[in-house]
Amino acid sequence: MVFSVQQIKYEILAYIKEFGGEFHDYYVGIAADPKAELFKRHKVDEKKDPWLYKQTLTFQAARTVQRYFLEKLGTDGEPVTKGDEDTDCVYVYKKSERTKP
Numbered sequence: 001m002v003f004s005v006q007q008i009k010y011e012i013l014a015y016i017k018e019f020g021g022e023f024h025d026y027y028v029g030i031a032a033d034p035k036a037e038l039f040k041r042h043k044v045d046e047k048k049d050p051w052l053y054k055q056t057l058t059f060q061a062a063r064t065v066q067r068y069f070l071e072k073l074g075t076d077g078e079p080v081t082k083g084d085e086d087t088d089c090v091y092v093y094k095k096s097e098r099t100k101p
Contacts, residue, residue, distance in 0.1 A: 001055070002055050003054050003056065005056065005061050008054045008065050009068060021094060023074045024076060025095055026094055027042065027075065027076045027077050027093055028065075028076070028092045029066070029092075030059075030066050030080040030088075031053075031087065031091060032086040032088070033089075034089040034091040038053070042100050042101070044098075045098055049093055049098065049099060050093065051093040051094075052091065053089050054089065054090055054091075056088050056090060057088070059085055061088070062080075062088050062089065063081075075092075
């Protein structure tokens with residue numbers, strides 16, 4: 001299901017509130033294949049670590065969501081400036097000693 005920028009912001013904020021911690025305890029990224037990014041690149045444990053991803057309408061919408069969390073709220077993450085229209089998923093996970101940025 002595809003979500004609007006505002007819906008995704010709200011869901012990620014609710015997610016962070018549910019699992020606790022500060023904004024800098026979370027990593028927000030953009031990917032065409034968010035599961036590969038989460039579980040292979042960042043080494044997130046699918047069963048133990050809190051994680052979430054949402055599909056946006058466009059790459060630009062995904063960038064807008066990511067910029068909000070990185071620049072306004074101070075989450076961790078690498079700003080994504082290039083991507084095609086398949087690069088439309090925003091993902092978030094709570095960092096731990098197991099995960100890799």
